Amino acid sequence: MTTEQQEPEKHYNPRDSTLRFVTRQDDITLDDDPDTLRAEMSCGHAVTPQSLTAWCRSLLDQGQHVFRCPALKDGTVQKCGAEWPYQEVRKLAVLTAAEQGHFETALAALAAAEHCEFKSCPGCQTCVERADQTNLCVLCTVCTAETGRAYEFCWQCLQRWKGPAPRSDRCDNQSCTNKDLQLLEKCETTSLPQVEGVSACPSLRACPTCGQVLEHDRTGCKNILCSRCQVEFCFVCLKLTPVCLDTSSYFEACKDGVAPRQTSIPSWNRSGS
Template identity: 45%
Template sequence: MGLFQSQPKEREGGEVRRPEVHVDPHIQTVMLERRLAALGRLEEHLRLNGYALEGNRSLTQKRYDPQDPTLKFVETEDELDFLCEGFRSRRALMSCGHAVTPTSLTNWCFKQLDDGKSRFMCGQTGCNVEWSYEEVCKMALLTPEEKKLFEKAMSSNAARANTRPCPGCESPVVRTDLFNLRVHCSVCSVNRSGSYDFCWQCLREWKGPDPRSDRCDNDGCCNQSVETLQTCPEMLLRSVKCPSIRACPTCGILQQLDNRTCKIVHCPRCKKHFCFVCLKVASYHPCSVAAPRQTSVPVWQKK
């Protein structure tokens, strides 16, 4: 018998499975370790690639529970499996409508953290929807250890979030006015013998008047987080109707509630507590009226 043995397709739980390739567990582990060691983060990548070492050398992957009624399963391709690794799980839809597996979603979110991001955006071309941290935890099947690693990276990246590369020269530029999207690049201004400003949001040369905190006049410049806050469905929380997604009033990260009764939310990014209904400082007193839908994302005023 050769090292690789292909199995025919079979139907399991109503799902047509792809042909599986069985690899000697020891060989598979060695191959995985070599690939991850080259990245310099063997332990972290091993966890966040959706694998868990069990016993001596066996490997398992994260898989959705096919009986989970809260997931919407589809038979389409895993749209975040950019390396065509064929993760062995049913595909389920994210809130933006794209299909993922828990492992591909974990990988994609880890890449965003590794790139210095502190928010999670869909990776499909043309889809800039921001996912809430709660949705990522649920759909990526994050373990307690992974959650700690994610939250630590989110906080660390957020502390450096006021620096972005200039679209003209790639030099790091600091945003000094957190309420104005227009940012000045001194390097490009010297090289071009004229003032060069760009939009902090769409990363294109600035168009239109300023100061602006919502958008510039470039086509397509918009705040996807605000759109999510404006269009998310409503829910009943403690008999009060309110949006199902809120931006943390301290740091602005999106938070989502699914079928829970406690209105107090702990933000994994800024570590603050707030009331999901009225958006005020955490209090267990009942709220009779919900705060309206947020029309802007709060800017974190770190002290």
């Protein structure tokens, strides 16, 4: 079934006094029908129920739980980037009951994944949270209580821990490897057709803030919003967007060129300290 078949037909009620209707053509995505009624978001950009639903659903599909306006600021090439509260999206997207259920379930799961990181203990299958993001050796309190002695497992290979600890690279199990790091080292190169001078960039990058491995969809500008920590960075030079834009623009080559393949993955300090 196609997306068009799944999406219900939606329209604003022109008598709804709680909405501000506009006629200017600055939607986040223009509809083919110029007579479609448009409403103004809190940031000032206009949307239709269909365009807003499609945009926010695409963000959820990319693992993003913060809805931001993708429109360009007037007379610039800078994105608006204003955050839209879910309550506003729910109302102006005219979400159906089924869509609300889908959105809210996805939002809850994504928000939980951002603030907590859990894996199943290989001994008892209980979900365990890792407190120290720099240490792969994790203590399972359930197995420890049941066996009467410390039970530690490797966060990376999910086998019982072998070797000295703490360690951030691997345990002494022979099969313990960092699969994300292997992906970064062996990925193919890609180009960003709309960015000047970017024709050979690694196709996978680890977010410089949290280490999430991401792929650019090769459309639009060189910056990408991390689906886990919600921090925007330049896919080319790996600097945070504000730093990169000090010496270039969204569609220009970075001053320092293309950053080499990453040989380590940043650990996410959720406290920000």
